Amino acid sequence: MKTFLKEPLLHFLLLGAALFYFYALVNDNQANDNEISISAAKIVQLKYSFEKTRQRQPSEEELAALVNNYLKEQVAYQKGVEMGLLAGDGIIQKRIQQKVEFIVEDSVSRLEPDDAELSGFLKAHPDDYRSEQFFSFVQLYFDPSKHRNVTAVLTKTLAQITALDETEHTAVKLMPLSDNIFLDYQYTDVSYAFVARYFGSKFADSLVKLSMNTWQQKIQSGYGVHLVQLTQRTGGEIQSLDKVREQVKQDWLNEQRKLSLAKFYQQLFAEYNINVS
Amino acid sequence: MQTKLSIIALTLTVALSACSEKATDAQKDQAHVKAVSGSNTKKNKDESISARAKSIKEQEDNAPSNPLKNAYFGETHMHTKYSLDAYIGGNRMSPKDSLQFAQGQEKMINGELHKLHRPLDFAATTDHSEYIGEMYTTLEMEAVGHNNETLKELRSLSEYKDQIAWFVKYVISVNRGDAKPSHPPFYTGAESTKSAWQIILQAAKEEYKPGVFTTLAAFEWSGAPKGGNLHRNILFRDMVVPAQPMSYLEINREDDLWLWLAEQEKQGSTVLAIPHNSNASKLNMFNPNDAKGKPITKEYAELRSHFERTIEMMQIKGNSEVHRNFWPADEFADFENADSVADFSNRGLDKRNFVRWGVIEGLKHYQNLGVNPYKLGFNGGTDSHNGLMADVAEDNYVGGHGAADHTPELRRTGQVPEWLDAIDESIGSITGVWAQKNTRSEIWDAMYNRETFATSGPRMQIRFFAGEHLTPQPSDIKAMVTEGYDKGVPMGGTVTGADSAPTLTVWAAKDTVGANLDRIQIIKGWVDQQGEQHEKIINVVWSDNRAKDKKGNLAQVGNTVDLTTAKYTNEIGATMLMGSFTDEEFNSELPTLYYARVIEIPTPRWSTYDAVRNNLPLLKDVPATIQERAWSSPIWFMPTQEKTH
Numbered sequence: 001m002k003t004f005l006k007e008p009l010l011h012f013l014l015l016g017a018a019l020f021y022f023y024a025l026v027n028d029n030q031a032n033d034n035e036i037s038i039s040a041a042k043i044v045q046l047k048y049s050f051e052k053t054r055q056r057q058p059s060e061e062e063l064a065a066l067v068n069n070y071l072k073e074q075v076a077y078q079k080g081v082e083m084g085l086l087a088g089d090g091i092i093q094k095r096i097q098q099k100v101e102f103i104v105e106d107s108v109s110r111l112e113p114d115d116a117e118l119s120g121f122l123k124a125h126p127d128d129y130r131s132e133q134f135f136s137f138v139q140l141y142f143d144p145s146k147h148r149n150v151t152a153v154l155t156k157t158l159a160q161i162t163a164l165d166e167t168e169h170t171a172v173k174l175m176p177l178s179d180n181i182f183l184d185y186q187y188t189d190v191s192y193a194f195v196a197r198y199f200g201s202k203f204a205d206s207l208v209k210l211s212m213n214t215w216q217q218k219i220q221s222g223y224g225v226h227l228v229q230l231t232q233r234t235g236g237e238i239q240s241l242d243k244v245r246e247q248v249k250q251d252w253l254n255e256q257r258k259l260s261l262a263k264f265y266q267q268l269f270a271e272y273n274i275n276v277s
Numbered sequence: 278m279q280t281k282l283s284i285i286a287l288t289l290t291v292a293l294s295a296c297s298e299k300a301t302d303a304q305k306d307q308a309h310v311k312a313v314s315g316s317n318t319k320k321n322k323d324e325s326i327s328a329r330a331k332s333i334k335e336q337e338d339n340a341p342s343n344p345l346k347n348a349y350f351g352e353t354h355m356h357t358k359y360s361l362d363a364y365i366g367g368n369r370m371s372p373k374d375s376l377q378f379a380q381g382q383e384k385m386i387n388g389e390l391h392k393l394h395r396p397l398d399f400a401a402t403t404d405h406s407e408y409i410g411e412m413y414t415t416l417e418m419e420a421v422g423h424n425n426e427t428l429k430e431l432r433s434l435s436e437y438k439d440q441i442a443w444f445v446k447y448v449i450s451v452n453r454g455d456a457k458p459s460h461p462p463f464y465t466g467a468e469s470t471k472s473a474w475q476i477i478l479q480a481a482k483e484e485y486k487p488g489v490f491t492t493l494a495a496f497e498w499s500g501a502p503k504g505g506n507l508h509r510n511i512l513f514r515d516m517v518v519p520a521q522p523m524s525y526l527e528i529n530r531e532d533d534l535w536l537w538l539a540e541q542e543k544q545g546s547t548v549l550a551i552p553h554n555s556n557a558s559k560l561n562m563f564n565p566n567d568a569k570g571k572p573i574t575k576e577y578a579e580l581r582s583h584f585e586r587t588i589e590m591m592q593i594k595g596n597s598e599v600h601r602n603f604w605p606a607d608e609f610a611d612f613e614n615a616d617s618v619a620d621f622s623n624r625g626l627d628k629r630n631f632v633r634w635g636v637i638e639g640l641k642h643y644q645n646l647g648v649n650p651y652k653l654g655f656n657g658g659t660d661s662h663n664g665l666m667a668d669v670a671e672d673n674y675v676g677g678h679g680a681a682d683h684t685p686e687l688r689r690t691g692q693v694p695e696w697l698d699a700i701d702e703s704i705g706s707i708t709g710v711w712a713q714k715n716t717r718s719e720i721w722d723a724m725y726n727r728e729t730f731a732t733s734g735p736r737m738q739i740r741f742f743a744g745e746h747l748t749p750q751p752s753d754i755k756a757m758v759t760e761g762y763d764k765g766v767p768m769g770g771t772v773t774g775a776d777s778a779p780t781l782t783v784w785a786a787k788d789t790v791g792a793n794l795d796r797i798q799i800i801k802g803w804v805d806q807q808g809e810q811h812e813k814i815i816n817v818v819w820s821d822n823r824a825k826d827k828k829g830n831l832a833q834v835g836n837t838v839d840l841t842t843a844k845y846t847n848e849i850g851a852t853m854l855m856g857s858f859t860d861e862e863f864n865s866e867l868p869t870l871y872y873a874r875v876i877e878i879p880t881p882r883w884s885t886y887d888a889v890r891n892n893l894p895l896l897k898d899v900p901a902t903i904q905e906r907a908w909s910s911p912i913w914f915m916p917t918q919e920k921t922h
Contacts, residue, residue, distance in 0.1 A: 222791075250377075
């Protein structure tokens with residue numbers, strides 16, 4: 001019984017059945033018999049929201065007005081529906097579309113994919129599950145607002161660096177050639193996320209593609225431009241399912257949501273005659 | 278047709294009754310939680326919980342460390358589906374979901390996939406402790422009482438107005454007036470509260486990755502006597518926590534909450550409390566009288582300042598720093614004032630509800646009592662009821678309160694019940710802390726030491742030091758920081774017995790992917806011998822070579838926002854600013870505080886992104902562009918040694 005209860009299809013059917021059932025009930029009460037009712041709970045709610053805004057109980061007259069307003073809203077709505085005013089109301093249509101989509105998507109959230117499905121998904125999207133990349137590099141910062149021609153400064157500084165012996169490539173020697181910043185000269189084995197956090201994602205993306213072991217000019221960060229020498233780049237290999245199962249499952253579920261919606265719309269488009277004129 | 282429907286309904290009833298409970302033993306809840314945590318432990322590579330504990334300790338020891346400290350950004354105030362009001366609004370995010378969202382994972386929010394632009398460094402879920410037991414019973418199929426008819430009804434409701442009606446009928450109606458609120462009839466007892474707490478703790482344990490992502494055990498005590506907001510978020514330093522959190526149902530006032538926290542300290546917990554929304558406190562947050570109406574005492578001040586180290590400066594329901602009506606001389610006071618907060622629950626608008634007034638008033642109490650009850654650093658938070666974590670980018674706003682504001686239309690016309698008009702919502706603020714490592718103890722200690730700052734969203738960094746012997750006009754940020762720690766105190770610190778003019782050094786860097794900076798200001802607050810408040814705002818350093826006029830004012834920085842595309846450029850402003858202020862007017866006999874405020878160049882408000890994306894006109898009642906900002910915690914100058922802390 002339990003596994004049966006966990007079947008998403010069953011949930012979907014039950015939910016559908018429940019909706020139809022309640023809809024039928026509501027319909028009986030309101031449309032068919034031209035009857036509008038207000039429940040005791042609704043009156044409690046009306047009183048409560050009044051009390052909350054005014055900090056006192058409504059008088060009898062005020063309560064009567066509240067109830068009357070509510071009933072006005074209901075009959076006006078009912079009449080409006082009968083007059084066909086629902087049709088073409090963008091806000092209401094959008095809201096109904098959201099509700100329908102929600103029911104479709106909700107049926108997906110209970111799916112339990114097996115390993116084969118997850119492995120297949122991982123193989124289809126290898127780049128999403130690579131292990132994090134790590135970088136070792138040195139950098140010098142230049143603030144464009146402090147130089148009339150920052151490109152010329154970079155070129156000149158690069159010439160100064162290359163004129164030095166490699167043993168002199170130290171923070172003490174090179175940092176005075178650059179502008180002041182809170183960042184370090186040298187970083188060893190730091191992750192992509194770390195670089196993105198301190199330099200900005202543009203700079204981290206540059207490191208992914210940067211040539212190794214040579215000084216590169218004009219690498220942009222969130223603060224300005226940098227001279228950068230990348231000395232090591234590791235990681236970035238595709239990971240096994242066991243390591244990334246949770247994330248793959250989440251992404252797989254998200255994918256199923258999109259697919260089920262697409263399929264749902266496909267069916268609807270088939271079900272209705274759609275004329276684009 | 279009728280017959281067919283009846284058959285379906287019958288099937289439905291049979292199917293649902295098949296899972297009604299057989300065991301009524303309250304222990305069943307605990308057994309279930311054990312089973313859940315047991316299977317989760319098995320999923321870890323470690324053989325046992327103790328092995329994982331050991332590996333956590335190793336990971337903490339090996340986490341990268343910076344002796345000059347890094348700025349870490351995180352969330353300290355938000356709600357998952359374990360908060361009843363959030364669930365009612367449609368929140369289906371578990372504590373674990375939210376902690377994963379904080380690390381950059383994409384999740385379903387109000388029926389749409391949503392993710393952060395950038396992961397956070399740390400986070401705490403702070404569910405309203407009042408009804409977490411009821412939520413456990415509602416959400417967990419295995420829980421005792423899960424098939425209670427009222428809860429079945431709750432789960433079956435799909436309309437927001439029906440859910441609200443349910444909430445009013447079963448929860449609000451039993452909690453009327455000023456009396457102590459009570460549990461609704463479907464509450465099954467303390468075991469369910471403990472079980473919910475275990476699920477919240479389990480998520481914090483599983484998602485903790487020392488050095489990368491820190492989780493903190495936490496909950497929100499949601500006391501609001503006579504509608505005045507006295508809520509506190511309770512954050513623990515480690516996993517030594519009580520068996521269940523306390524709520525407004527058990528503890529009716531804040532002073533009793535502190536006594537309970539003191540009791541937890543004796544039991545081995547290390548804990549702090551963060552107040553928020555002083556703007557909605559109806560004069561209760563900084564009340565000169567205690568809960569019983571008597572003037573506060575030294576004991577009160579000691580207890581309060583022991584547990585309350587920071588205050589949440591700003592959140593979705595408004596900015597609490599200052600209000601333009603009471604601070605007309607502060608040209609940046611008109612920022613996310615959330616005026617409509619005053620219109621609900623008879624709150625009204627009063628200067629004495631704002632943080633700047635409160636922290637300066639604390640100096641007066643210090644003069645009278647020898648202890649400052651409001652020695653508060655500043656932190657941020659969102660109070661998102663959507664399960665979101667510090668989702669504070671203006672171009673990523675999807676609302677804060679479930680069905681109340683989850684569409685652009687509702688955000689333009691709707692209300693957050695009992696709180697404010699949706700157009701007045703800000704997107705909340707984020708906490709920055711200066712810590713050597715990203716671990717629980719380091720992050721928590723930074724909050725305890727008030728080495729914190731809040732920003733209205735962008736991940737700006739701000740450094741702020743003070744001392745009598747700091748070098749004015751710093752030009753090297755690392756030298757400024759090193760000297761600041763050696764010869765002065767950082768933000769959140771206290772200098773006692775200074776007898777010469779203090780120098781305050783300050784530096785800020787823009788968000789790496791955000792807008793440039795306009796200026797850094799220092800706000801000085803003090804009280805004279807008569808206990809009168811005084812304050813002064815000093816422009817310390819600014820962009821674009823503007824000149825100060827005779828009064829010390831600067832021309833506006835300009836505005837690059839294109840309101841038809843909601844885009845701005847960094848052609849104005851500065852990427853980094855560094856400077857100092859030496860206070861020649863300092864009177865060593867008067868208690869004084871200083872805090873720094875960094876102002877960004879103008880950028881689009883969330884409502885402008887909404888308008889541009891949906892091809893709607895800009896809203897008239899809110900500004901189209903805002904100047905985001907960061908607030909450092911204050912630094913205090915005290916004439917004599919304070920009695921404690």
